[in-house]
Amino acid sequence: MGTDGRMVDTEFTPRRRGRPASTSPEGGSEVQSLDRAIALLRVLAEADGMSLSDIARTAELPASTVHRLLATLQKRQLVNHDAENGLWTVGLGLFRIGAAYLRIRKLPDIGRPVIRRLLHETDETVNLTMFDGNELVVVGQAEGHSSVRAFFRLGLRLPLHASAAGKCVLAAASPAFRGGLLAQVRYEAFAARTHRTERALMDDVTLTAERGYAVDDEEHTTGMRAVAAAIFNEWREPIGAVSVSGPAVRLTDDRLERLGRRVVAAADQMTRLYSGADETLPPEFATYR
Amino acid sequence: MGTDGRMVDTEFTPRRRGRPASTSPEGGSEVQSLDRAIALLRVLAEADGMSLSDIARTAELPASTVHRLLATLQKRQLVNHDAENGLWTVGLGLFRIGAAYLRIRKLPDIGRPVIRRLLHETDETVNLTMFDGNELVVVGQAEGHSSVRAFFRLGLRLPLHASAAGKCVLAAASPAFRGGLLAQVRYEAFAARTHRTERALMDDVTLTAERGYAVDDEEHTTGMRAVAAAIFNEWREPIGAVSVSGPAVRLTDDRLERLGRRVVAAADQMTRLYSGADETLPPEFATYR
DNA sequence: AGAAATGTTTCCGTAACGTGGAAAAATGTC
DNA sequence: GACATTTTTCCACGTTACGGAAACATTTCT
Numbered sequence: 001m002g003t004d005g006r007m008v009d010t011e012f013t014p015r016r017r018g019r020p021a022s023t024s025p026e027g028g029s030e031v032q033s034l035d036r037a038i039a040l041l042r043v044l045a046e047a048d049g050m051s052l053s054d055i056a057r058t059a060e061l062p063a064s065t066v067h068r069l070l071a072t073l074q075k076r077q078l079v080n081h082d083a084e085n086g087l088w089t090v091g092l093g094l095f096r097i098g099a100a101y102l103r104i105r106k107l108p109d110i111g112r113p114v115i116r117r118l119l120h121e122t123d124e125t126v127n128l129t130m131f132d133g134n135e136l137v138v139v140g141q142a143e144g145h146s147s148v149r150a151f152f153r154l155g156l157r158l159p160l161h162a163s164a165a166g167k168c169v170l171a172a173a174s175p176a177f178r179g180g181l182l183a184q185v186r187y188e189a190f191a192a193r194t195h196r197t198e199r200a201l202m203d204d205v206t207l208t209a210e211r212g213y214a215v216d217d218e219e220h221t222t223g224m225r226a227v228a229a230a231i232f233n234e235w236r237e238p239i240g241a242v243s244v245s246g247p248a249v250r251l252t253d254d255r256l257e258r259l260g261r262r263v264v265a266a267a268d269q270m271t272r273l274y275s276g277a278d279e280t281l282p283p284e285f286a287t288y289r
Numbered sequence: 290m291g292t293d294g295r296m297v298d299t300e301f302t303p304r305r306r307g308r309p310a311s312t313s314p315e316g317g318s319e320v321q322s323l324d325r326a327i328a329l330l331r332v333l334a335e336a337d338g339m340s341l342s343d344i345a346r347t348a349e350l351p352a353s354t355v356h357r358l359l360a361t362l363q364k365r366q367l368v369n370h371d372a373e374n375g376l377w378t379v380g381l382g383l384f385r386i387g388a389a390y391l392r393i394r395k396l397p398d399i400g401r402p403v404i405r406r407l408l409h410e411t412d413e414t415v416n417l418t419m420f421d422g423n424e425l426v427v428v429g430q431a432e433g434h435s436s437v438r439a440f441f442r443l444g445l446r447l448p449l450h451a452s453a454a455g456k457c458v459l460a461a462a463s464p465a466f467r468g469g470l471l472a473q474v475r476y477e478a479f480a481a482r483t484h485r486t487e488r489a490l491m492d493d494v495t496l497t498a499e500r501g502y503a504v505d506d507e508e509h510t511t512g513m514r515a516v517a518a519a520i521f522n523e524w525r526e527p528i529g530a531v532s533v534s535g536p537a538v539r540l541t542d543d544r545l546e547r548l549g550r551r552v553v554a555a556a557d558q559m560t561r562l563y564s565g566a567d568e569t570l571p572p573e574f575a576t577y578r
Numbered sequence: 579a580g581a582a583a584t585g586t587t588t589c590c591g592t593a594a595c596g597t598g599g600a601a602a603a604a605t606g607t608c
Numbered sequence: 609g610a611c612a613t614t615t616t617t618c619c620a621c622g623t624t625a626c627g628g629a630a631a632c633a634t635t636t637c638t
Contacts, residue, residue: 045389098387
């Protein structure tokens with residue numbers, strides 16, 4: 001309403017296009033061979049070394065079919081085949097791909113309930129961002145009133161120097177790491193109040209470190225304010241941030257302060273969930289930590 | 290030679306059967322659709338959220354084909370499809386399967402060079418075992434002289450009360466955990482000298498804890514002796530053991546002592562490699578720890 | 579030793595199944 | 609409102625996967 005629109009589309013802003021998925025009661029197209037191969041992987045993942053005929057029996061498929069599928073999987077390193085005893089096991093290639101899940105989805109999946117609660121308590125848009133390269137990527141969100149619809153859409157990349165999320169990550173980073181990040185900042189001007197010098201940015205970051213949360217006072221988009229707090233991994237390295245944002249007219253100074261404390265609490269909770277011993281997640285996560 | 294054979298085949302002893310794999314110069318049968326699906330997973334694992342058309346362009350496949358494959362992968366949870374913005378990401382199912390790799394293959398893969406060195410230094414059969422349920426499973430080995438060929442083959446399960454590996458794991462376990470394990474021991478008699486009572490076993494375990502390594506003096510197989518030391522994870526919980534075994538006539542008391550010290554050193558090294566900061570392994574492993 | 583049993587790999591005729599172009603459906607952009 | 613994009617469904621075609629059977633090996637039984 002107050003803001004005059006999309007002058008600041010830093011990067012592409014992907015949004016649902018094309019024909020929507022059928023409200024499929026269920027099923028649809030499926031590829032038999034792929035479906036069977038996945039079934040084989042499931043079988044293999046539960047055993048530590050199986051012979052071809054064991055696998056074929058368990059999966060209830062003819063041996064020749066299983067052999068063909070396993071050979072393909074082996075060529076791509078998704079399964080190992082011990083040449084000496086002929087046993088098949090899950091392969092490193094599968095692990096490499098599977099490991100990507102943690103990098104990409106762990107925080108969003110864990111953070112969802114926290115974000116949603118924050119939305120209901122504050123009635124403002126909540127964003128979850130993850131550090132990637134030298135920017136922050138929006139990986140989760142919960143939008144408030146439909147009136148001011150999502151400025152920060154999933155996949156959008158936020159600059160370090162012109163976003164609350166970026167500044168709180170800078171404030172939380174180790175001095176050495178922060179130095180490396182600052183060296184790459186371009187100080188692009190997104191709005192009238194965007195920091196234009198390292199000096200100004202660092203003063204803000206120092207304040208942020210003392211305060212515990214960062215404030216974006218119309219620095220990214222004119223008319224928009226936001227507060228953010230950093231989320232950490234198990235070695236207390238910042239990996240992302242939670243932020244609450246809304247039109248400046250609604251986010252007055254004293255409300256900003258209350259939101260700041262609330263955001264810090266939410267970020268702390270996510271840190272504990274991310275690096276710690278909590279449930280709501282499948283047991284596979286317990287293996288790491 | 291001295292031993293009179295396979296009276297103690299606790300469990301199945303899988304060994305290479307059937308027609309051996311072709312010394313394939315390369316390739317062979319392969320399944321196109323599966324091969325393409327794997328390529329898609331690789332693409333997805335490198336990006337954090339892609340649209341269908343992006344994926345199709347990257348993989349150089351028609352959109353309809355990609356869609357069909359993704360739909361199948363999604364049904365099995367190997368990929369996620371965000372209904373709101375239509376982005377595809379790697380799924381939890383993929384992680385669940387990939388995580389099995391660590392459970393099954395991490396120690397064997399890491400331990401291989403250590404095992405091989407131990408073989409060359411001692412000239413006796415070396416075995417790597419992992420704790421599973423209430424037994425130890427042979428997951429890696431290096432065989433000495435072909436004369437006394439592998440008694441403990443890959444996949445063989447060793448009992449806790451009648452193997453050097455089992456006893457050193459018992460000795461290294463926490464009192465509470467050890468209690469739970471002991472309650473399940475059946476005291477099956479594998480050889481004349483097998484421990485038959487918890488009393489006798491615990492006396493041996495106490496001695497093992499003091500000594501640092503376990504000794505199997507013809508308790509599993511008459512005529513065979515072995516020494517073993519435990520391998521630990523990052524929380525100092527025993528996860529397996531390395532052992533050196535051979536005919537009693539070759540493994541005299543004083544040689545056993547020297548081998549014991551050597552086995553402890555090897556186990557320590559594997560503990561460091563397994564739980565620590567070493568390379569020789571792809572970067573994915575670094576994510577955990 | 580030889581024979582029988584078990585397990586793996588290759589072969590190949592058959593048709594089922596995956597393929598991909600095109601159309602339909604929906605949204606963003608001009 | 610027309611045009612450009614993107615996703616999803618559809619469908620005729622023939623490539624591709626299927627699986628029985630044979631060939632090949634190794635272990636076990638007699």
